[in-house]
Amino acid sequence: xxxxxxKHPDHLxxxxxxAVHEPGPAAGPDPDAVEQxxxxxxxxxxxxxxxxxxxxxxxxxxxxRPVISAPRLAIDWLNAxxxxxxxxxxxxxxxxEGRWVGAGEPLMYISGSLFHLSDLETILLQKLGPACxxxxxxxxxxxxxxxxxxxxxxxxxxxxxxxxxxxxxAASVGSNRARRKVSAxxxxxxxxxxxxxxxxxxxxxxxMPHALIGYAGSTLRAAEMFHETFPDQPMTxxxxxxxxxxxxxxxxxxxxxxxxxxxxxxxxxxxxxxxFIEGLDPSASYAVLDRNVPxxxxxxxxxxxxxxxxxxxxxxxxxxxxREALNxxxxxxxxIVASSGFDPAKCKVMAEANAPIDIxxxxxxxxxxxxxxxxxxxxxxxxxxxxxxxxxxFLFRK
Numbered sequence: 001x002x003x004x005x006x007k008h009p010d011h012l013x014x015x016x017x018x019a020v021h022e023p024g025p026a027a028g029p030d031p032d033a034v035e036q037x038x039x040x041x042x043x044x045x046x047x048x049x050x051x052x053x054x055x056x057x058x059x060x061x062x063x064x065r066p067v068i069s070a071p072r073l074a075i076d077w078l079n080a081x082x083x084x085x086x087x088x089x090x091x092x093x094x095x096x097e098g099r100w101v102g103a104g105e106p107l108m109y110i111s112g113s114l115f116h117l118s119d120l121e122t123i124l125l126q127k128l129g130p131a132c133x134x135x136x137x138x139x140x141x142x143x144x145x146x147x148x149x150x151x152x153x154x155x156x157x158x159x160x161x162x163x164x165x166x167x168x169x170a171a172s173v174g175s176n177r178a179r180r181k182v183s184a185x186x187x188x189x190x191x192x193x194x195x196x197x198x199x200x201x202x203x204x205x206x207x208m209p210h211a212l213i214g215y216a217g218s219t220l221r222a223a224e225m226f227h228e229t230f231p232d233q234p235m236t237x238x239x240x241x242x243x244x245x246x247x248x249x250x251x252x253x254x255x256x257x258x259x260x261x262x263x264x265x266x267x268x269x270x271x272x273x274x275x276f277i278e279g280l281d282p283s284a285s286y287a288v289l290d291r292n293v294p295x296x297x298x299x300x301x302x303x304x305x306x307x308x309x310x311x312x313x314x315x316x317x318x319x320x321x322x323r324e325a326l327n328x329x330x331x332x333x334x335x336i337v338a339s340s341g342f343d344p345a346k347c348k349v350m351a352e353a354n355a356p357i358d359i360x361x362x363x364x365x366x367x368x369x370x371x372x373x374x375x376x377x378x379x380x381x382x383x384x385x386x387x388x389x390x391x392x393x394f395l396f397r398k
Contacts, residue, residue, distance in 0.1 A: 024194060027080070029123070049114050056114070056384070057113075058110070058379065063132055064374065068101070068139050069107055070174075078124055090110070098135075129373040130170070130373040135171070141365060144351040146185065149188045154365065156363070206236075212225070235259060237265070238267075246278045246279055267335075273340070275313075289309065320353075341364055346364075380397070
């Protein structure tokens with residue numbers, strides 16, 4: 001298993017930048033634009049209530065699958081809307097941030113004016129459901145690999161800035177739960193400055209993308225350029241661009257032996273699933289696991305699990321193969337950063353194979369089935385009288 005890392009690993013030290021912690025996109029939309037972004041039937045309900053008289057109502061908000069409670073952005077927005085409208089909403093949060101919530105269990109109850117609440121439901125649920133599912137995924141991943149540090153690299157996969165903020169927040173919630181429950185290292189940072197504060201950082205983390213390798217013309221030259229540009233920073237070098245993960249990894253380690261000996265050099269593998277890492281094929285993949293973790297390949301495996309263990313791309317065998325090569329030349333302190341599809345299922349297999357990963361870079365805590373992210377809100381009381389549609393009586397407050 002990878003070595004536990006400090007909160008801010010040197011080889012992912014951020015580029016200097018001014019830290020700005022202004023309210024992010026998840027604080028939107030602007031209160032005056034709510035009408036443009038909410039479901040029309042809620043707007044019509046609001047008009048009817050305005051015509052025939054307001055009522056004090058209680059909403060029950062729940063999810064249809066188990067999740068980790070990640071309500072902060074939704075609640076902050078709701079309170080901001082109440083202040084803007086000169087009203088007040090009472091929020092009875094039944095599961096505080098980071099707690100496990102069962103399917104169908106009311107996560108919170110919201111009380112207040114139906115006139116002021118009716119048109120807020122659409123946006124409130126958008127901010128709540130996806131965050132809770134992503135937090136659940138992040139918690140699962142960090143718990144399965146407790147000694148591995150995680151770097152959130154989800155921003156490029158998000159549908160806009162608001163989702164990017166919600167997902168970063170969610171990863172931090174799931175990570176914090178894993179720290180409490182299993183003393184996991186968890187998510188130590190992320191790839192963008194705007195949301196670094198959710199991970200206790202002022203700035204983002206990261207070094208080089210594949211584009212820099214292509215620009216430089218060789219992996220070694222890209223590393224040299226990076227080091228000349230940021231001479232005081234440790235370095236993580238991508239080594240899969242030319243399909244020579246082992247050769248280029250060792251070449252960089254020899255060239256920067258001073259960084260390697262200080263633990264300030266890491267190699268990152270992001271090998272695509274269309275090919276095996278340099279030096280491996282199916283039989284060699286089985287052999288490397290048999291040398292290091294023979295029990296990992298002796299149980300029943302489905303096709304996906306086998307791919308994560310001995311298949312093409314960044315498999316457990318690939319990580320062990322690279323670790324063996326580095327260790328043979330005395331580069332035990334060179335860290336391995338692994339990326340490419342590290343979702344909960346892949347993290348579980350990597351844990352079973354005791355893969356020697358130091359850091360996982362991933363955005364795959366994002367919900368895979370979007371239908372699972374749908375939060376639901378039902379009114380369960382009107383002016384103190386319990387009333388809900390048939391089949392949802394389980395939502396009544398107990």
